[in-house]
Amino acid sequence: MIKRILVALSGTPCTGSAIAHAIELAKTHDAELSGVTVIDPNKLLDVGPIPIGGAAAAHELGEHRMHLAEEHIEEAIGQFETACGNAGVTNRVLRESGDSAEKLLADWRYHDLTIIGLRGLFEYGVLHDHGHLVLDVIGAGLRPLLAVSEEHRPIQRAMVSYDGSPLAARAMKAYCMLDIWKPMPTTVVSFLGQDGDSDTLLADAASYLESHTFSTTKKRIEEKPRNAILRTMEDCDADLLVMGAAKRTRLGRKLLGDTARFALENSTRPIFLHH
Amino acid sequence: MHHAHTTKSRPIQILCILAAVTIATWLGIWLSGHHDSHGGHDSHMPHYWYFGILPFIAILGAIAVLPLLNKTRHWWESNLNRFFIAMLCAVATIGYMIFTSGSESIGPMLNHAIMKDFIPFIILLFSLYVISGGIYLSGDLAASPRVNTTFLAIGAGIASFIGTTGASMLLIRPLLKTNSQRKYKVHTIVVFIFLVSNIGGTLLPIGDPPLFLGYLRGVPFMWTLGLWPMWAATCGVLLAMYFIWDSIMYRKESAKDNKRDETQLHPLRLQGGINFLWIGGIVATAALVDSAKPLIGTDWTPFPYCRELIMLLFVVLSLQTTSKAIHKANNFTYEAILEVAALFSGIFIAMQVPLAVLGASGKAITETMNQPWHFFWSTGSLSSFLDNAPTYVVFFELSKSLPEGEMLQVNPINGVDQFVPIGLLIAISLGSVFMGAMTYIGNGPNFMVKAIAEQEGVEMPSFFGYMFKYSIPVLIPIFILVTIFFLL
Numbered sequence: 206m207i208k209r210i211l212v213a214l215s216g217t218p219c220t221g222s223a224i225a226h227a228i229e230l231a232k233t234h235d236a237e238l239s240g241v242t243v244i245d246p247n248k249l250l251d252v253g254p255i256p257i258g259g260a261a262a263a264h265e266l267g268e269h270r271m272h273l274a275e276e277h278i279e280e281a282i283g284q285f286e287t288a289c290g291n292a293g294v295t296n297r298v299l300r301e302s303g304d305s306a307e308k309l310l311a312d313w314r315y316h317d318l319t320i321i322g323l324r325g326l327f328e329y330g331v332l333h334d335h336g337h338l339v340l341d342v343i344g345a346g347l348r349p350l351l352a353v354s355e356e357h358r359p360i361q362r363a364m365v366s367y368d369g370s371p372l373a374a375r376a377m378k379a380y381c382m383l384d385i386w387k388p389m390p391t392t393v394v395s396f397l398g399q400d401g402d403s404d405t406l407l408a409d410a411a412s413y414l415e416s417h418t419f420s421t422t423k424k425r426i427e428e429k430p431r432n433a434i435l436r437t438m439e440d441c442d443a444d445l446l447v448m449g450a451a452k453r454t455r456l457g458r459k460l461l462g463d464t465a466r467f468a469l470e471n472s473t474r475p476i477f478l479h480h
Numbered sequence: 481m482h483h484a485h486t487t488k489s490r491p492i493q494i495l496c497i498l499a500a501v502t503i504a505t506w507l508g509i510w511l512s513g514h515h516d517s518h519g520g521h522d523s524h525m526p527h528y529w530y531f532g533i534l535p536f537i538a539i540l541g542a543i544a545v546l547p548l549l550n551k552t553r554h555w556w557e558s559n560l561n562r563f564f565i566a567m568l569c570a571v572a573t574i575g576y577m578i579f580t581s582g583s584e585s586i587g588p589m590l591n592h593a594i595m596k597d598f599i600p601f602i603i604l605l606f607s608l609y610v611i612s613g614g615i616y617l618s619g620d621l622a623a624s625p626r627v628n629t630t631f632l633a634i635g636a637g638i639a640s641f642i643g644t645t646g647a648s649m650l651l652i653r654p655l656l657k658t659n660s661q662r663k664y665k666v667h668t669i670v671v672f673i674f675l676v677s678n679i680g681g682t683l684l685p686i687g688d689p690p691l692f693l694g695y696l697r698g699v700p701f702m703w704t705l706g707l708w709p710m711w712a713a714t715c716g717v718l719l720a721m722y723f724i725w726d727s728i729m730y731r732k733e734s735a736k737d738n739k740r741d742e743t744q745l746h747p748l749r750l751q752g753g754i755n756f757l758w759i760g761g762i763v764a765t766a767a768l769v770d771s772a773k774p775l776i777g778t779d780w781t782p783f784p785y786c787r788e789l790i791m792l793l794f795v796v797l798s799l800q801t802t803s804k805a806i807h808k809a810n811n812f813t814y815e816a817i818l819e820v821a822a823l824f825s826g827i828f829i830a831m832q833v834p835l836a837v838l839g840a841s842g843k844a845i846t847e848t849m850n851q852p853w854h855f856f857w858s859t860g861s862l863s864s865f866l867d868n869a870p871t872y873v874v875f876f877e878l879s880k881s882l883p884e885g886e887m888l889q890v891n892p893i894n895g896v897d898q899f900v901p902i903g904l905l906i907a908i909s910l911g912s913v914f915m916g917a918m919t920y921i922g923n924g925p926n927f928m929v930k931a932i933a934e935q936e937g938v939e940m941p942s943f944f945g946y947m948f949k950y951s952i953p954v955l956i957p958i959f960i961l962v963t964i965f966f967l968l
Binding site for chain 2: 247250251252253254255256257258259260261262263264265266269270333
């Protein structure tokens with residue numbers, strides 16, 4: 206049961222879409238929305254090494270960044286409150302200050318679902334971490350998570366990336382059991398490289414989804430998931446990608462290929478993550 | 481506008497005042513009895529020298545680290561606190577010297593550090609800073625590769641005459657405005673830093689602070705003009721490369737942006753142009769007024785600090801003839817120059833022990849490091865990350881240990897004539913000025929330009945992004961060519 210949804214008001218191009226998705230789900234579940242903003246003074250004021258004579262410029266730059274971030278925050282809050290008001294959704298705003306990941310995780314504890322934008326969290330036109338914070342909060346265990354793209358499209362079809370691993374199984378089960386979306390046409394896809402027999406895995410997964418009243422199709426792709434996952438999603442015309450995600454070490458990510466990371470960095474459609 | 485950053489701490493204020501007054505009193509007493517001494521360094525290795533160089537390392541370390549730590553960043557924003565650290569290092573150096581060389585060594589050391597280095601240095605920087613801050617150039621031209629290249633060429637041309645900081649502050653805003661409609665402009669700002677904030681300042685001692693320190697040590701004012709072949713070659717290669725680069729990037733711009741760029745135009749408008757006259761006065765004063773020799777064409781020898789007094793007079797003239805609106809448009813405050821003054825008051829004292837160490841061990845060091853290209857890359861490497869002024873001085877003093885080849889006579893020390901090999905001096909001058917462009921911290925204006933660009937919405941590369949995407953791939957090959965053609 207979804208009763209509380211946390212939506213990150215990040216001041217990125219995806220924020221509007223995150224708010225729209227959050228409102229849709231809030232109306233479906235009669236849930237309340239919490240819009241969270243986080244301003245991180247340490248990050249905003251950190252302008253890097255400063256030469257002799259550069260401190261005044263550094264101070265001005267830091268102040269400018271704080272001011273800009275505050276402007277973007279007010280803009281995002283205004284956008285959130287207006288959209289919620291128009292939709293008649295109960296809402297509140299959580300204004301946080303401090304480490305972005307810590308603050309988001311602290312608020313996440315008391316919410317059933319978190320919605321963020323892909324490729325940027327709490328940047329407010331100033332910070333450009335190219336999605337690293339998104340990966341950090343996912344790595345820190347922020348689940349279930351819906352990461353949405355800039356373009357807002359209603360979620361009517363889904364694709365489950367399934368390799369038989371416990372992580373993938375948990376994501377698929379959460380997709381079914383949390384009832385976030387009404388049962389919708391879903392394609393289960395297996396890629397090259399998973400353990401065990403693909404056909405059996407796909408059949409088992411499809412059977413599980415169908416027992417939860419999802420109409421299911423199966424697809425086997427003879428390519429590595431990193432290479433094919435987003436293309437397959439488009440081929441299936443899926444509006445949502447369901448996948449497991451685990452944070453790996455930098456070395457591990459390089460050796461194994463981190464499909465979740467790749468998808469988060471490149472997808473133009475929403476991703477539902479769980480583990 | 482800039483504001484006071486922190487609540488002032490009274491104990492720190494009192495300690496700073498005490499340290500400054502003690503140093504000034506000591507110096508005053510010593511000067512009253514030793515008018516003709518040149519001060520300077522003995523050639524013996526200071527006892528326990530490894531303790532003696534700690535204050536110098538400490539102040540450079542503080543400058544590098546304290547602004548980066550969350551716990552100290554805010555504290556370090558205060559010029560009073562910077563001055564406190566500078567005075568701590570100065571007092572530690574004085575304490576070390578009393579312990580190892582006796583109290584009689586302090587007077588000559590302070591005379592050298594404060595009277596001969598710090599005061600002329602800071603007054604020149606202050607004068608250029610204030611006067612160039614009174615010139616404001618505005619406008620928005622079509623940001624074609626030709627216009628951008630012309631901007632950079634003009635900047636590289638005037639940097640030697642108004643200082644790299646002055647040229648950077650004068651041109652960066654109109655350049656940003658000109659490129660405001662363009663999407664691809666980071667490369668333009670980066671090459672601006674290369675050319676205007678650094679390499680352009682090679683030709684005169686007032687172009688870049690290390691060259692002025694060389695001038696204060698006896699390098700003739702016009703000597704740096706002799707570096708024009710290296711300056712012209714490097715600027716020429718960079719400008720040609722930039723023109724091609726920008727032409728490629730220009731084609732990537734959308735037709736809509738190019739259309740906006742070509743239609744949203746404002747002609748260039750110069751305000752406060754009279755300050756060029758005062759800057760000309762500064763150049764002439766620096767070139768002609770020297771209390772060590774008669775004024776050209778006369779028998780009159782200027783009294784000590786006559787040069788500095790004249791420079792301050794030009795500052796007054798500039799302030800009188802410049803409207804406040806121009807200073808406001810330039811976002812002009814005294815914070816940056818106060819920061820330089822606060823830190824260099826300690827640096828010049830703390831660096832006396834390392835200089836004495838170099839004086840004593842120079843021959844041993846120069847057994848392995850004795851070629852111009854050695855000095856070019858050593859000076860340059862350090863100048864990339866540390867302030868290039870003390871770096872220049874360190875290698876300048878070291879080069880005196882190599883009495884080979886064509887020599888340039890510089891200021892005597894303790895009545896003993898001093899000579900610097902010209903080949904090494906060229907290498908040190910080029911290394912300290914050119915390689916200041918390698919990082920954002922290699923030279924003060926680099927960071928100022930980056931900060932202003934970011935405030936105008938340009939997503940500038942990070943510290944390492946600047947190095948690995950731009951300065952290393954672009955500048956290192958050019959510096960290798962400079963080495964091959966001019967220093968081997």
